[in-house]
Amino acid sequence: KLSGARVAILDEKNNIISTKTTEADGTVSYAVECDKAYTIQVAKDGYESNNFPVSKTKGGIVNISADLQPIEQIVTEKEVVLNDIYFEFDKSNITQQGAFELDKLVQAMTAYPNMVIMVKSHTDSRGSDKYNMNLSDRRAKSTVQYIISKGIAKDRISGKGYGESEPKINCGDNCTEE
Structure with a gap:
């Protein structure tokens, strides 16, 4: 307890x-x-x-x-395992749910000062490839900025958007909000 x-x-x-x-x-x-x-x-x-x-x-x-x-269990040799971070439709600002998850990453990076993180952002397949690539890149940058705003040095975190090229859920063109 x-x-x-x-x-x-x-x-x-x-x-x-x-x-x-x-x-x-x-x-x-x-x-x-x-x-x-x-x-x-x-x-x-x-x-x-x-x-x-x-x-x-x-x-x-x-x-x-x-x-x-204990937090050590979310840190492995190669990655920090977090719950998915969701964004509002067509938005790149960090939600309250996203901040809740990213604060765990800040805790881990504070506990492990040599840790360097690469943020990967993905979208579903709604919208054009170009649009989704741009959206996921904005989301990755927003995530990186959030971590930096919490006191983590900018040389310890980077981000990249992958658009719909590596979807977590492969729903084709039939994706819904769910």
Whole structure:
């Protein structure tokens, strides 16, 4: 049970509704609307943050056990493993969800001062190849700027957009928001 962990509750569109800090016993409570799905994001310095879905319920109390792993487990010899960072459609600014994930990278880079990172940004296949390449490049640059703004030296991080050339989900021209 971790005291002092940051717990954010997000709506179905991944907008942060509220953020609280866990009590000494590692608990936090939220009153939410019934029959809506939520996501809980939990983070604590030195630990890997994580997301936990909360299913729709007709009412009552829902208990969620949010186990976090020490941050060393997200750092491997060749990469730092983060949850995906999503951007709004046609945008390159860092969302609250993205900042939540990137803060984990900042923690890891602070803990490992010789670490150098290459950010890769991808898009789906909606839009032209040229447009998607430009969009993913803007997103990579935005990500790099965010990390630099948190005090990481610019020579330790670089970024590149790959457009739709290396899609995470290969949905062809039938991609949806999901």
